[in-house]
Amino acid sequence: MQRNLKMNLFYSPGACALASQIALREAGMNFEMVKVDLKNKEYAGGDYKKVNPKGYIPALQLPDGHLMTEGAVILQWIADQAPDKNLLPKFGTMERYKAMEWLNFIATEVHKGIGSLFNSAHMNDETKAAIQAKIQLRLGVLDQHLLSNAYMLGENFSVVDAYAYNVLRWTNLVHVDTTNHKGIQGLMAKMAERASVKEAVAAEGIRL
The missing domain is CATH 1.20.1050.10 (Glutathione S-transferase Yfyf (Class Pi); Chain A, domain 2)
Structure with a gap:
């Protein structure tokens, strides 16, 4: 995954997507923030549950359209895309x-x-x-x-x-x-x- 390909990070201010956003910035990755109204499960594009059936954040939409959810997994994926940043130890160790x-x-x-x-x-x-x-x-x-x-x-x-x-x-x-x-x-x-x-x-x- 090339870092210059833009991803969408679905977030709500102060909620648990903050960690993913910090990690994306540390990794130097290209992303756009998409705000979600968690109470009504809506975002600028409409029904958020059509994007993420779980209805919560964080969710990271990759350039190829795949959607990744669960913060602890997203953080590992981000770290693995930027091994030179040493954001996590090598997998398998x-x-x-x-x-x-x-x-x-x-x-x-x-x-x-x-x-x-x-x-x-x-x-x-x-x-x-x-x-x-x-x-x-x-x-x-x-x-x-x-x-x-x-x-x-x-x-x-x-x-x-x-x-x-x-x-x-x-x-x-x-x-x-x-x-x-x-x-x-x-x-x-x-x-x-x-x-x-x-x-x-x-x-x-x-x-x-």
């Missing part, structure tokens, strides 16, 4: 499987946990407290790892960091306390200084 392990952990344990609090209006206090407690346990795992690693895979940035940044920036929005997680705070500070992150949040009209 133990380092790559560790990266996949972290991507899966973020997707299933952090993303889903924090994301559930965006729909907390129907929850009672006991349920909210239980979710908050579980999130803190999962954040503790990330924090301990980041206390001894500059980035999720060690000393260098990878697309795993893009995903971590994407979901961790939601903590302020849903009142998840990270003040005692110095490792996480360190990662977020480093990410906020990256050009790709600054460009991505500006493109979506959101804050760092």
Whole structure:
């Protein structure tokens, strides 16, 4: 896949396509952002579910028309198109499987946990407290790892960091306390200084 062939990234401001956008910018790939109204499942071209039957984002439409969904998979695909950027270890290596392990952990344990609090209006206090407690346990795992690693895979940035940044920036929005997680705070500070992150949040009209 040539990097100069334009792709369409379907997104909603501040949602989980932010990681894919950051990765695309890090890889130097040519893409156009297509905004989706997730509530009504619509975009400028009409019914979004005709594009992605799942109805959510991210979705990346490749130049040949193929549609790729699921953020953790999209991130790996992007990284593999730009091997010279070292956005992920080479496929088949133990380092790559560790990266996949972290991507899966973020997707299933952090993303889903924090994301559930965006729909907390129907929850009672006991349920909210239980979710908050579980999130803190999962954040503790990330924090301990980041206390001894500059980035999720060690000393260098990878697309795993893009995903971590994407979901961790939601903590302020849903009142998840990270003040005692110095490792996480360190990662977020480093990410906020990256050009790709600054460009991505500006493109979506959101804050760092």
